[in-house]
Amino acid sequence: MDKQGLLYKYFSNQLSDKDRLHFEELLLTDSEFRAAFDYEKGLKLAIKKSQSEKLKSKLASFEKEIQSKKITRHRKSKVYSWSIAASIAILIGVSWFGYNTFSNPNYNELFDTNYEPYPNTVHLITRGEAHLSEEKKAFIAYESGHYKEAVSLFSTLDQNLNYLDLYMGISYLNIDDTEKAIELFRKAETKDHEFKEAANWYLALAYLKNNDEQRAKTVLEKQILKYEFKKIEASELLMLLQ
Amino acid sequence: MKYSAIKVKERKLHITLEDLKTGSDTVLKQVYNDNRAKFLNFARRYSLSEEENIDVYQDAYIIFYENIMNGKVEGFTSSISTYLFGIGKHLIFDRIKKNKRLLHSEFELTMIGEEDQIINSLEIEEEALTSEQELLKHYFETLGKKCQDLLTYFYYRGYTIQEIMIAENYNSENVVKAAKSRCMKTLRERIQAKDD
Structure with a gap:
């Protein structure tokens, strides 16, 4: 059998015992054959990796769905206990206090309830990779919550990358440089790419963090009218601010 | 099915x-x-x-x-x-x-x-890719869907040419073989082109 035929049989799991002996002998003696085998074997591993990365991101999306259902349940129960607390408050007649809290929402609390970092949708990070690009390093820092490091790594990348303003903005938001974050979200929002919807939402949160209720409201209204991302959350938040 | x-x-x-x-x-x-x-x-x-x-x-x-x-x-x-x-x-x-x-x-x-x-x-151990294999993975992912599917059937699922013909509705085994050679050629060319 020719060498190509042997390789074919190997990869489609059809080598007979006799073939296998011949195959193994060639691997040892014929360097050209060995190179061809290594190449195809490498391709097999590469495809396997590519498949498992795809699978991992699918599983991550199932997981996200499960987690978000949990959060909704959690929120509902929060609303429920809050309504009990509110009735008690009214019953014992501290209506003045109640009036005051409702008319001056606590922006920090609203921010905390609504804020969660935007997931890394750019680079799938897998363990055990030999060579990490600067880009991957930046996302590893971002995902592990080392935002200061993430900012400095993101700064080294090509500033025209479409996702950069969003992820850098969120990193700044986490190290309390809200002004810088606002600047970046606004910049991201003016560009035409998939990250602008998210950038607008985080812009609203950043204004909230800055106690700038008026701007937060305007941006939230825009979110509800123009975008799908976090639309429901945006309208809930807007209602609380009215 | x-x-x-x-x-x-x-x-x-x-x-x-x-x-x-x-x-x-x-x-x-x-x-x-x-x-x-x-x-x-x-x-x-x-x-x-x-x-x-x-x-x-x-x-x-x-x-x-x-x-x-x-x-x-x-x-x-x-x-x-x-x-x-x-x-x-x-x-x-x-x-x-x-x-x-x-x-x-x-x-x-x-x-x-x-x-x-x-x-x-079972096959459990996952080996880390060498830099050549990372390249293969990168350029494999730039191939068209048909090529990616065909090579995935062959290398990932261990299908024979005949099984691929049936699974992907090819007309004959020779068509599958020719398509596979073309895909492999494109892959090699893309990897080589990166060095030029």
Whole structure:
């Protein structure tokens, strides 16, 4: 059998015992054959990796769905206990206090309830990779919550990358440089790419963090009218601010 | 094939090997959701965090799925959860070794009976790619869908040319062979072009 035929049989799991002996002998003696085998074997591993990365991101999306259902349940129960607390408050007649809290929402609390970092949708990070690009390093820092490091790594990348303003903005938001974050979200929002919807939402949160209720409201209204991302959350938040 | 695709639209009580092999996302999700709580509960016995346990669950699931796709699992001799627990235990053990954390008791990680046999029959170790293989992966992902599918059938699932012909509705084996050579050629050319 020719060498190509042997390789074919190997990869489609059809080598007979006799073939296998011949195959193994060639691997040892014929360097050209060995190179061809290594190449195809490498391709097999590469495809396997590519498949498992795809699978991992699918599983991550199932997981996200499960987690978000949990959060909704959690929120509902929060609303429920809050309504009990509110009735008690009214019953014992501290209506003045109640009036005051409702008319001056606590922006920090609203921010905390609504804020969660935007997931890394750019680079799938897998363990055990030999060579990490600067880009991957930046996302590893971002995902592990080392935002200061993430900012400095993101700064080294090509500033025209479409996702950069969003992820850098969120990193700044986490190290309390809200002004810088606002600047970046606004910049991201003016560009035409998939990250602008998210950038607008985080812009609203950043204004909230800055106690700038008026701007937060305007941006939230825009979110509800123009975008799908976090639309429901945006309208809930807007209602609380009215 | 069509019949099982219709069947899986609704929630199924018993997922078969064939259901999983179709590659349907609905089945993938159902099996993920059905076994998740059980697995996490089991994994909590060991010293990893909840986040790590979820990660291990996903890795175990991927390995299980890969072994179905490459034909290492030819029929279910145990329930799906037994496979997942067996692989999961192995992965947890690996992580604990890496983290050099102490176990509550050595006994807990000794594998017994069924699970032990499962591990022996599967392909579990995931090797890190060399830089050449990373390149192959990168340029493989730039190929058109038809090429990616064809090469995936051959190298990942171990299909013969004839099986690919049937699965992908090619007219003859020669057409498949020619297509495969073309895809391989494109791949080589793209890798070479990067150095030019």
